[in-house]
Amino acid sequence: MKLKPFHIILLILTYIAVSCSGNKEKKVENHWPNAGITYEIFIQSFYDSNGDGIGDINGVKKKLDHVKELGANAIWFMPIMASPSYHKYDVTDYKSIHPDYGTMEDFKAFLDEAHKYDIKVVIDMIINHTSNKHPWFLESQKGRKNPYRDYYVWAQKDTIAAYIDKKTITLDSDNIRQWHDPGFGEDYYYGFFYGGMPDLNFDNPKVREEIYEIGRFWLEEVGVDGFRLDAAKHIFPDDRPQDNHSFWKEFRDKMTAIKPDIYLVGEVYDKKEIVAPYLPGLPALFNFDFHYTLIESFKKEDGMLLAKKQKEVLDFYNGITNEFIDATFSSNHDQPRLLNSLDENPRKLKQAINILMTMPGAPYLYYGEEIGMLGKKPDENIREPFLWDMKANDKGRTSWMIPTYSKDDMVTPLAIQKSMSTSYFNHYKEIIKIRNSNRALALGKLELYEGELPKQLMAFFRNHDDQEVFVVHNLSGVSTELDAPEEFQTEIYSFGEAKKQGDKIILPAYSSIVLEY
Structure with a gap:
């Protein structure tokens, strides 16, 4: 067919229009780990795939499209290993998946699917302590000559009497008792957080080798991309900070020998001068100053308070090493939900994510913040079920707990927000896309x-x-x-x-x- 002149003109105009529109929209890039976005998930509350009321790994697999649509590059799972507690920060088997969450086969299948989405997977590794129901500790209690006795820190009551009730409250623990009576004999054991979480004895080389073997298992046999290291400041007591620093260097060396590109992010809950010496061992560290100063900036209506604090922190770290990852966050599983911290003001919430996404760092997003979930202490109420749809239609909503704050009459579910141009979810998507499309911002x-x-x-x-x-x-x-x-x-x-x-x-x-x- 012979084209007429007006057809030719139309084709030219169409080509120009398409070319121009393509130039306007920059390519979305994945900047993980140095500046990528990680989505924190508490599986228990995320998505229930089998109807037992508890979120599970297969449920997260079903919702990988949500993580991808949001614009996140990685997932951080709160603890997934066997444990007697709902939060699972007291492990009883380091080479397991909690049966409520599924099987190891489920987890490996999830990993394969996540990697197809170009989403990395980081798991919580809790090695400062175990559960008091861990087989190591159960053996340790049997007597001073038991081979597992020295896996933990034991002392005779009369030698530590002056220290039993002398602990002061710290930023990351309101426990005021460190030494605990097992209920028999004259020996007490050390547990920084509470008696159900006895601290491991890292002066014992056998303990360190056990931990390195656990790391190898998850990296080599399972295939995770990295670890979030819980309570990294407390491997050794606070009066032995140099031993803490040395341990994490050794841990990093052992892990990078197994997986050279491993991602390690540490929880060192303190001011920058205390945090900085951990950088050689933990190249990514959570920036708690960012979270607290962000909230303070809104309360004081002091715009440059956070900008100056962030500049101060970054310059300080750069003076030590330029190979660090600043893991910024606006909220997490230990702090009140962001909307509650910002007077339940929708405009403040949207602007808070604008600030997080326009500042330097590798931002972390806590599940549910993207739909404006609510929650205050105690911790269970900061970890309430995700609202996927109105309750009558929400087959995947978990029911392991009755929510106090994030209910249908208080939070608009995701399915409804997707159709609302001004919703929290669409706002999050937009600013994340802007960030991931602009190298200067990322x-x-x-x-x-x-x-x-x-x-x-x-x-x-x-x-x-x-x-x-x-x-x-x-x-x-x-x-x-x-x-x-x-x-x-x-x-x-x-x-x-x-x-x-x-x-x-x-x-x-x-x-x-x-x-x-």
């Missing part, structure tokens, strides 16, 4: 805005190679404006009707804008 260095600012504004630059962006957030309920840097003309993201108008940036209450050079 990988760029942080430079603070040095000009005069209204107190409620946070303003900073992110630059990477030839890309640079200017980011501004208004952390208050009052509209304000800012002189726009002349070279930043292209708006790549706006929230809350923020806009560039002439030489000014107009910032309504709780709004954000990102301009590109």
